[in-house]
């Protein structure tokens with residue numbers, strides 16, 4: 533397994549739409565494993581392939597508490613076919629938008645179909661935090677970031693700060 537580098541906003545690669553995978557082969561499984569390792573080491577609770585520069589519809593998630601048994605999800609071609617009208621507000625963050633958190637309204641429960649690690653067709657009906665997290669990751673596959681739900685002004689401020697932080701990082705002289 534290998535750690536992948538995570539792209540931070542603003543970046544055109546985060547705005548591009550990802551394509552479905554033909555199936556879950558060794559290459560897709562390796563991508564899932566590397567993404568999961570990258571997510572755990574960040575640490576984060578979810579990661580989508582475009583965040584590591586791969587425009588395939590693959591996401592990984594684990595919302596288990598820090599010291600609890602890991603509960604990893606590796607999903608390919610996730611597709612939401614039902615969403616509740618009831619919504620929840622969740623405080624969201626994103627490895628591509630480091631150090632910013634904001635409340636986003638999401639469907640409280642959803643039903644989705646996806647291909648699992650073995651390429652099998654699966655169905656899942658998550659609710660609450662897991663449902664919100666899956667919606668956040670699927671958004672990435674469509675080029676949508678959680679800050680896109682905020683006001684234009686708020687988003688601009690965040691992006692400007694991220695650009696500034698990136699410039700400062702680039703100026704740092706390696707020790």
Ligand code: NI
Nearest residue numbers: 625626627628
């Ligand atoms: Ni994200």
